Amino acid sequence: xxxxxxxxxxxxxxxxxxxxxxxxxxxxxxxxxxxxxxxxxxxxxxxxxxxxxxxxxxxxxxxxxxxxxxxxxxxxxxxxxxxxxxxxxxxxxxxxxxxxxxxxxxxxxxxxxxxxxxxxxxxxxxxxxxxxxxxxxxxxxxxxxxxxxxxxxxxxxxxxxxxxxxxxxxxxxxxxxxxxxxxxxxxxxxxxxxxxxxxxxxxxxxxxxxxxxxxxxxxxxxxxxxxxxxxxxxxxxxxxxxxxxxxxxxxxxxxxxxxxxxxxxxxxx
Amino acid sequence: xxxxxxxxxxxxxxxxxxxxxxxxxxxxxxxxxxxxxxxxxxxxxxxxxxxxxxxxxxxxxxxxxxxxxxxxxxxxxxxxxxxxxxxxxxxxxxxxxxxxxxxxxxxxxxxxxxxxxxxxxxxxxxxxxxxxxxxxxxxxxxxxxxxxxxxxxxxxxxxxxxxxxxxxxxxxxxxxxxxxxxxxxxxxxxxxxxxxxxxxxxxxxxxxxxxxxxxxxxxxxxxxxxxxxxxxxxxxxxxxxxxxxxxxxxxxxxxxxxxxxxxxxxxxxxxxxxxxxxxxxxxxxxxxxxxxxxxxxxxxxxxxxxxxxxxxxxxxxxxxxxxxxxxxxxxxxxxxxxxxxxxxxxxxx
Numbered sequence: 001x002x003x004x005x006x007x008x009x010x011x012x013x014x015x016x017x018x019x020x021x022x023x024x025x026x027x028x029x030x031x032x033x034x035x036x037x038x039x040x041x042x043x044x045x046x047x048x049x050x051x052x053x054x055x056x057x058x059x060x061x062x063x064x065x066x067x068x069x070x071x072x073x074x075x076x077x078x079x080x081x082x083x084x085x086x087x088x089x090x091x092x093x094x095x096x097x098x099x100x101x102x103x104x105x106x107x108x109x110x111x112x113x114x115x116x117x118x119x120x121x122x123x124x125x126x127x128x129x130x131x132x133x134x135x136x137x138x139x140x141x142x143x144x145x146x147x148x149x150x151x152x153x154x155x156x157x158x159x160x161x162x163x164x165x166x167x168x169x170x171x172x173x174x175x176x177x178x179x180x181x182x183x184x185x186x187x188x189x190x191x192x193x194x195x196x197x198x199x200x201x202x203x204x205x206x207x208x209x210x211x212x213x214x215x216x217x218x219x220x221x222x223x224x225x226x227x228x229x230x231x232x233x234x235x236x237x238x239x240x241x242x243x244x245x246x247x248x249x250x251x252x253x254x255x256x257x258x259x260x261x262x263x264x265x266x267x268x269x
Numbered sequence: 270x271x272x273x274x275x276x277x278x279x280x281x282x283x284x285x286x287x288x289x290x291x292x293x294x295x296x297x298x299x300x301x302x303x304x305x306x307x308x309x310x311x312x313x314x315x316x317x318x319x320x321x322x323x324x325x326x327x328x329x330x331x332x333x334x335x336x337x338x339x340x341x342x343x344x345x346x347x348x349x350x351x352x353x354x355x356x357x358x359x360x361x362x363x364x365x366x367x368x369x370x371x372x373x374x375x376x377x378x379x380x381x382x383x384x385x386x387x388x389x390x391x392x393x394x395x396x397x398x399x400x401x402x403x404x405x406x407x408x409x410x411x412x413x414x415x416x417x418x419x420x421x422x423x424x425x426x427x428x429x430x431x432x433x434x435x436x437x438x439x440x441x442x443x444x445x446x447x448x449x450x451x452x453x454x455x456x457x458x459x460x461x462x463x464x465x466x467x468x469x470x471x472x473x474x475x476x477x478x479x480x481x482x483x484x485x486x487x488x489x490x491x492x493x494x495x496x497x498x499x500x501x502x503x504x505x506x507x508x509x510x511x512x513x514x515x516x517x518x519x520x521x522x523x524x525x526x527x528x529x530x531x532x533x534x535x536x537x538x539x540x541x542x543x544x545x546x547x548x549x550x551x552x553x554x555x556x557x558x559x560x561x562x563x564x565x566x567x568x569x570x571x572x573x574x575x576x577x578x579x580x581x582x583x584x585x586x587x588x589x590x591x592x593x594x595x596x597x598x599x600x601x602x603x604x605x606x607x608x609x610x611x612x613x614x615x616x617x618x
Contacts, residue, residue, distance in 0.1 A: 008533045010349040042531035159529050172547040175510035179596070180337035180542070182309060182328045185512075187598060190302035196508045196598055221548050224508045224563070224599075231508075231598045 013162060019051035019063035020094075021084055023077045024104050024131070025070030028148045029095035030054050036151045043155060046162055065090045065161065067144075071097040071104045072132045085138040090161065093140045094154075096147040096216045098133060100250030103147070105131040109247060133250065142167060147216035147249055150202055170200040171221040174213050178204035186212045192237045194245050197223035197252075218251020225255055271442040273456040274463050280438065282454050284316045287364045290401070293333060294366040295323035313366065321367045321405050321433075325413070329518030329592060330372050333363060334396045335379065335542065337515070341392065341525065343537040357395040365400060369407040371588040373427050374420035375518030376402075381582055382521060392540075401446065404430035406470065409477045412591035414604055417482035420588040434466045482589070482604050483611060484575075490611055491576045495568075499609040504564020506599040511544030513570070513593035513601075519586050520544065545570050571606060 006013045020030055034040065034055055050060035066088035072078055085091055096102040108130055110116050117128055134140050142161075144154060160167050170176070174195035179185070186193040186207055193212030195204070199220045206213055232242050246252040275283075284292070292313040297320055301307055308323040310330050342355050376397070383393040404427045407413075415421040423430070428447040432439040439459060442448050459467070514520040524543050529536045543550060546566050551559035560566045578586035587603065594602030608614055 006533065007349065008529065009346060009351065013533060039531050046531055046533070155531055156528065159531055159533075163529060163533075165529075171549050172544075173508065173510045175508070175512050175598075176515065176544065176547065179328075179510075179512045179515035182332060184298055184307055184309075184327060185596065185598070188301045188307065188327075189299075196510050222509060222563070224506075227506050227508055227599050234600075 008163060015046065015048050016064040016162060017050045017060070017062060018047040018065045018067065018158075019060070019084075019088070020049070020053070020055075020067045021051065021069070021080075022053065023068065023070030023081065023098070023134075024073040025095070025097045025102070027054060027069065029069045029097075029146075030067075032148045032151045033154055036155070039155060043158070047158060061087055063088060065092060067092045067094040068098055068134055069094045071101045072134065072137060073104060073129060074127050075129065076127075078137050081134060081138055090141045091134075091138065093134045093143045095149050096145060096218070096249045096251065098140075099135075099143045099145055100218055100253065101131045101133045102249055105133075105250040105253075106247065107131060131250075143169075145169070145199060145217035145251070146202055150205070153201060172200055173220040173223060174198050174200045174202065174204055174207065174217075176200055177202070178207045180204075181208060183207055186210065187231070187235050190235070192232070192235075192241050192245070194242070196231065197225060197228045199251075212245075214245045214248050215251055216249045218249070219255050223255070225259065271448065272459050273440050273442065273451060274434070274437050274459045275440065275451070275454055275456040276437050277435075279454045279456075281316050283450070284319065284366065286450060286453050287366070287401070288313075288316075290362045290364045292364050292366055293330075294319045294321075295326055296320055297323075298327070310365075319366060321431075323367070324408070324410050325369070325590065325592065325595075327592065327596065328516050329375065329590070330365065330368065331375075331379075331518050331520075333365070334376065334400075335383075335393055335521060337542050339392060339540045341538045341540050343535060345535050347534060355391075357392055359395045359399050362399045362401060363396075365402045367405045368402055368427070369590075370404060370423040370430075371407075371413070371415045371420050371590045372518055373402060373404055373423045374415075375588045375590070377423075377426040378519050378582075378584070378586060378588070379521060380426070402427040404441075406430075406432040406474065409474065409479070410591065411479050412595055412602065412604075413478065413589060414480045414482045414591060415589035416478050417484055418585055418587050418589035421478075432467055432470055434463065434470065437463070439463060439467045439470075480591070480604055482607050483613065484585070484607075487585075487607070488576045488579050491572060494610050497610060499606075500564045500568040503601055503606055503609070504562060504567050506601055507546060507563040507567045508599050509546050509548055509563050509566065510598075511547050512596050512598070513546065514542070514544030516592040516596045518588060518590060518592070519574075522550075545573070567601075571610075575607070 031054060050063050066084050068084060072081060093099045097104055107116050113130060144157060157167050177200045178195055181204060191212045193207060194215040195207055195213040197220055198213050198215040199217040201217060232239060246256055293310055294313045295308050296311045296318050298307040298309045308320060308326045309328060310326050313319055342353050344351050344353050383390040384397060428444040430441040522543050522545060523540050525538055525540050527536060528539055550566060560569060574586045
């Protein structure tokens with residue numbers, strides 16, 4: 001890490017070399033970071049960006065922190081990810097695609113991936129495999145959830161990384177942040193919402209705008225799934241509506257598997 | 270105690286006299302899917318938006334005195350030195366126009382913890398000292414159990430309290446400021462007919478209470494039932510989402526975190542309210558969690574409200590507004606939980 005004389009409370013602060021990469025994704029999470037003009041200069045003086053396809057043309061293979069956006073859908077991406085892992089001191093999964101597979105993993109619910117490929121690409125020869133999060137192939141040091149990520153949260157996390165402070169994600173569900181705003185609960189007006197079981201940290205971005213939560217940050221710690229299914233039933237919301245949302249970003253993958261197992265067990269009894 | 274009556278049409282004049290301040294009052298937030306009108310306390314810009322006929326608000330007044338998030342201090346950092354700034358965030362007096370007895374009692378309870386201690390909280394106390402409160406009589410809803418909590422009437426903590434007598438308002442005056450302001454509109458000494466109508470309205474309201482909580486010997490019963498299986502049952506339903514604490518007018522638990530600005534030249538200490546139902550509420554340095562399961566967290570919420578606070582202040586930390594039960598998606602309500610602890614479920618049905 002480079003020393004450039006910066007300090008905080010008398011303690012010298014190093015300016016890390018930071019690289020941004022994208023695998024299969026819309027690059028929207030990286031755009032979020034560029035999209036904060038008010039703080040962009042401060043961000044650039046806090047870290048030295050050496051790789052950022054959306055923002056700069058120079059390239060470097062020497063970096064301390066790698067932010068990787070996107071999911072893994074091709075064999076060459078696996079190789080690239082492994083190379084990044086080798087070079088980076090800290091590897092950060094940036095956004096829901098990198099953390100859980102994201103919207104891309106929706107294709108995994110089809111049994112026949114060859115059929116999916118034909119449907120989407122026709123006769124074009126495109127190599128594609130089952131969508132996986134980064135953690136399926138390399139060790140991930142830090143996850144930043146969200147589709148897209150929330151720029152204020154990324155800035156806070158990067159500041160904490162530079163200062164050597166701990167990075168803590170909320171472990172509670174979105175409801176906590178939503179009710180703190182004085183919002184009318186969307187269930188009151190008949191809107192489905194995954195808020196009660198989804199990890200907070202987004203500052204209830206969607207419910208604030210009267211759109212029910214789709215669970216992009218994945219499942220909250222110890223989410224009470226059986227009770228949530230009861231809530232959905234009580235509000236006459238079809239279970240399919242809830243399942244669609246839980247499948248959307250991949251952050252409920254293990255929960256859905258458990259639910260399926262339990263339901264099958266229940267049917268057998 | 271001073272009482273006056275004034276004609277219904279004078280209410281708007283009273284509003285306009287006070288409207289040089291920030292005005293806060295009950296407003297409509299539209300309809301629920303069942304066709305129930307939803308209300309909130311919000312800033313008022315027009316007398317026509319004021320809905321003194323409101324049932325109850327989904328959220329309490331708490332955000333105006335104890336915001337969910339508040340910057341306690343900010344710092345500038347330069348050349349290894351730092352300077353601290355404190356802003357109590359009070360710029361203008363707030364008038365709260367139309368507050369039910371339960372919510373005024375809730376503020377009085379918060380005062381005991383946040384203002385009347387050896388080290389008062391200046392952020393809360395500053396806001397409290399800059400409030401002018403106009404109370405308004407209510408119509409008890411099916412979920413209101415304030416009578417059981419002793420908070421259906423209020424004796425202090427407001428400036429004036431209005432009771433709707435139809436064509437006039439009966440007003441109870443508690444502060445010199447309220448007296449002075451009422452000099453600006455025509456008021457009269459209540460006559461015998463006004464007395465009769467006031468007493469009648471009190472009795473009509475009393476008959477409307479339908480929800481009760483048996484609080485006799487509750488602190489002892491909670492002690493005895495510490496191991497009761499009902500806590501497991503309620504914990505099993507709890508979503509651990511913190512909604513109950515956010516809508517509660519008396520929940521005040523918070524955490525403070527440090528935020529360093531991106532340029533590393535300034536920082537702030539930020540207070541955020543927290544809920545004892547959240548998974549890491551009782552997690553301490555080193556990672557040990559004293560209440561890792563939802564049943565113990567829910568239980569301690571009840572122990573604080575109805576046992577600990579009761580023993581410390583001889584009153585519960587609950588005003589029976591019923592908001593937590595109404596807001597809880599899992600349908601956990603205070604009357605149901607306390608009845609189950611007392612083994613009274615069957616008597617209720």
